[in-house]
Amino acid sequence: VNPDRLSLNQITVRPWSLEEVVKGCARHGIGSLAVWRDKLAEVGVTRGATMIRDAGLRVSSLCRGGMFTDPAVSAPTALDDNKRAVDEAAALGADVLVLVCGPLQDTDLPAARRRVADGVAALMPYAESAGVMVGIEPLHPMMISERSVVVSLRQANDLVETVGSANLGVVVDAYHVWWDPDLEREIHRATGRVLGYHVSDWLAETTDLLYCRGLMGDGLIDLPGLSAAVEKAGYRGPVEVEILSHELWRRDGDRVLDDVTDRFTRYV
Amino acid sequence: VNPDRLSLNQITVRPWSLEEVVKGCARHGIGSLAVWRDKLAEVGVTRGATMIRDAGLRVSSLCRGGMFTDPAVSAPTALDDNKRAVDEAAALGADVLVLVCGPLQDTDLPAARRRVADGVAALMPYAESAGVMVGIEPLHPMMISERSVVVSLRQANDLVETVGSANLGVVVDAYHVWWDPDLEREIHRATGRVLGYHVSDWLAETTDLLYCRGLMGDGLIDLPGLSAAVEKAGYRGPVEVEILSHELWRRDGDRVLDDVTDRFTRYV
Numbered sequence: 001v002n003p004d005r006l007s008l009n010q011i012t013v014r015p016w017s018l019e020e021v022v023k024g025c026a027r028h029g030i031g032s033l034a035v036w037r038d039k040l041a042e043v044g045v046t047r048g049a050t051m052i053r054d055a056g057l058r059v060s061s062l063c064r065g066g067m068f069t070d071p072a073v074s075a076p077t078a079l080d081d082n083k084r085a086v087d088e089a090a091a092l093g094a095d096v097l098v099l100v101c102g103p104l105q106d107t108d109l110p111a112a113r114r115r116v117a118d119g120v121a122a123l124m125p126y127a128e129s130a131g132v133m134v135g136i137e138p139l140h141p142m143m144i145s146e147r148s149v150v151v152s153l154r155q156a157n158d159l160v161e162t163v164g165s166a167n168l169g170v171v172v173d174a175y176h177v178w179w180d181p182d183l184e185r186e187i188h189r190a191t192g193r194v195l196g197y198h199v200s201d202w203l204a205e206t207t208d209l210l211y212c213r214g215l216m217g218d219g220l221i222d223l224p225g226l227s228a229a230v231e232k233a234g235y236r237g238p239v240e241v242e243i244l245s246h247e248l249w250r251r252d253g254d255r256v257l258d259d260v261t262d263r264f265t266r267y268v
Numbered sequence: 269v270n271p272d273r274l275s276l277n278q279i280t281v282r283p284w285s286l287e288e289v290v291k292g293c294a295r296h297g298i299g300s301l302a303v304w305r306d307k308l309a310e311v312g313v314t315r316g317a318t319m320i321r322d323a324g325l326r327v328s329s330l331c332r333g334g335m336f337t338d339p340a341v342s343a344p345t346a347l348d349d350n351k352r353a354v355d356e357a358a359a360l361g362a363d364v365l366v367l368v369c370g371p372l373q374d375t376d377l378p379a380a381r382r383r384v385a386d387g388v389a390a391l392m393p394y395a396e397s398a399g400v401m402v403g404i405e406p407l408h409p410m411m412i413s414e415r416s417v418v419v420s421l422r423q424a425n426d427l428v429e430t431v432g433s434a435n436l437g438v439v440v441d442a443y444h445v446w447w448d449p450d451l452e453r454e455i456h457r458a459t460g461r462v463l464g465y466h467v468s469d470w471l472a473e474t475t476d477l478l479y480c481r482g483l484m485g486d487g488l489i490d491l492p493g494l495s496a497a498v499e500k501a502g503y504r505g506p507v508e509v510e511i512l513s514h515e516l517w518r519r520d521g522d523r524v525l526d527d528v529t530d531r532f533t534r535y536v
Contacts, residue, residue, distance in 0.1 A: 105472075107490045113449070141447040142410035145472045145488055155449045179409040181381070181423045204373075204413045206477060220413055222375045 001227050001239055001268045003261070007032030007060035009198065009242035010039055012260060013253040018043050020253070022055045028257045032058040032238040035092060037085065049091045059094040060238035061171070061196050065134070068119030069102030069112045069149060075119065082123045089132045095237055096135040096195040097127070098171055101150040103143070112149045117159060124165035135171035135195035136160060140179075142209050153177050153186040160193055169193035172230055173242065175200045175213055178221045187229045194235040198242045199223055199268050211246045215259055217267035227268055239268060269495050269507055269536045271529070275300030275328035277466065277510035278307055280528065281521040286311050288521070290323045296525045300326040300506040303360060305353065317359045327362040328506035329439070329464050333402070336387030337370030337380045337417060343387065350391045357400045363505055364403040364463040365395070366439050369418040371411075380417045385427060392433035403439035403463035404428060408447075410477050421445050421454040428461055437461035440498055441510065443468045443481055446489045455497045462503040467491055467536050468511040479514045483527055485535035495536055507536060 008030050010021045018039045025033055033052065040048045040062075052059060065085035068078050089097040101116040120136065127134045136156040139148035150156055156170045170190050175198070177183055187194070201219030206212045216223055227239070241260050248256055276298050278289045286307045293301055301320065308316045308330075320327060333353035336346050357365040369384040388404065395402045406424040407416035418424055424438045438458050443466070445451055455462070469487030474480045484491055495507070509528050516524055 104488050107488055109446075109488075109490065140410065141408065142474070142477070144447050145470065145474065151447050152449060158449075178377075179412050179419050181420060181426075202413065206410070206413065209410070209474060209477070220372050220375055220377075222377065 001264070003265050004031065005237070005239045006030055006261065006264045007034055007058070007238035007240045008257070008260065009034035009063070009240040010036055011063070012241055012243045012248065013256055014249050016253050018048050019051060022051055022057060024253060024257055025057055026055060027254070028261055030257070030261070031056075032060045034061045034063060034240045034242065035059055035094070036063045037088060040088060045088050045091050052092065058238065059092045060240055061096045061098050061135070062089040062092060062094040064098045064100045065123070066099035067102040068116045069105060071105055075115070075122070078119055079122050082119070083126050086123070086127050086130050086132045086134075090130045094132070096133045096169075096171065098196065099134060099136050100139065101136065101148045103145050103147050104149050109149060116149060117162060120159060120168070121163045124163060124168055128165060128167050133167050133169065133195050135169050137171040137173055137196075138176055140176045146210060152180055152182070153190065154182050157186055157189050169195035171196035171198065173198035174221050174223060174226050175202060178202060178226065184229055187233050191233040194230060194233050196237065196240065197227070197230045197235055198240040199264075200241065200243045208246070211244045213243045213245050215243065215248070216241070216263040223268050239264075269532070271533050272299065273505070273507045274298055274529065274532045275302055275326070275506035275508045276525070276528065277302035277331070277508040278304055279331070280509055280511045280516065281524055282517050284521050286316055287319060290319055290325065292521060292525055293325055294323060295522070296529055298525070298529070300328045302329045302331060302508045302510065303327055303362070304331045305356060308356060313356050313359050320360065326506065327360045328508055329364045329366050329403070330357040330360055330362040332366045332368045333391070334367035335370040336384045337373060339373055343383070343390070346387055347390050350387070351394050354391070354395050354398050354400045358398045362400070364401045364437075364439065366464065367402060367404050368407065369404065369416045371413050371415050372417050377417060384417060385430060388427060388436070389431045392431060392436055396433060396435050401435050401437065401463050403437050405439040405441055405464075406444055408444045414478060420448055420450070421458065422450055425454055425457050437463040439464035439466065441466035442489050442491060442494050443470060446470060446494065452497055455501050459501040462498060462501050464505065464508065465495075465498045465503055466508045466510045468509065476514065479512045481511045481513050483511065483516070484509070484531040491536050
């Protein structure tokens, strides 16, 4: 992958504020950024969008909409929050709004998956009017009770087909999908609808279900093979480095970005 | 599920020796047992088999063969160990030898999966001669670098079809497969080839990738629904309670078995 396509997902340097991330990108020659809504909220959407635009940064994605499955939250309330996420993505000019669809909170998995399908279908007319692309990101099955009942690219592709909006596609995160025997087939099936591609690595000694991702090259994922498959499916946009890692977050942010740019060049 | 079908997988009371487990089954009215090879080795195969037979226990499975993927172990050496596992299963009169196929140890996942397919194919003539049934158990994708590159029932079914032996089938463990959107379809596809069914529960707060399973009823798996699907696929044999849990292993074994029999009646 051409190093110019590197986008920094700001969770990789979680201790930094949005402003520190924007300045860090400049120092390290990184031209794209993925923004998290909680970090954006700290400075406010308008100020955050101005800051990013003034720095000349592209916003590869906004993370995240979704979370349709909480039985304590009504469908209209969940829809409202997702509309706000669409507005924020529009304000930032983000390539895509990422959907993390929501965890399972009881034993009725089919019902939770129906709530997700209904939630995405309800959101898309609004996203279409706003001209915002929306990407369903399947998450690793181990995160089903923490983050997402959408657990495979096949399932995400099925959802995209069922909902049938021109603004809807999928986001491929290496860490979440690399184990899947159907991966190559499903990436091919998503041709033209891949809206984002995220990289990190699966450490052989994974000790935490959420915050134990590795730098590219430190683990077991065949990233060059995956990058080739995603490119063949027509995706030519930014490639986000998104590493959720307690170990990385303890380190100095600039040293982390040194490693990120180096590893991206060598292992993605 | 009829309580008579309860089989105790001995890992659920890991601190106990095989002899203690056999006596524990008698005390708690449990008629079937799943045996682990390391525990069997502690007493020796002949003595262990006699002990189990004298107690009138059925052996629902022997755990485990497989582990075909270690690049440091030659294919013939891996085959030899699997042949010994077949011999032990025959000596115990076990319903099935469970295969845990082996973890990924480098970035070449397709190659590791080919080693598994070759390993199973090489083993089956021996198992057929010995009259031993062999079950491929897909493990949760989060265990790919610890235990198994076979991560879904679909993949296990594909393997069974590819190898094509009358003695080969699949083992369905609720904990490993419950997240799978294709589960119902793949259980149906396995009709007549389901050789074992294991239960435990997925805790909402899972903190360990290997040893954090819950007692039935404490988590998010729809066990009655899964039990019905497995029964519809023709499986009428013992239902193993297999709970790998540091928390449970700290408790008194008899109290654990009280809970196991109670929960089995109410939640499976």
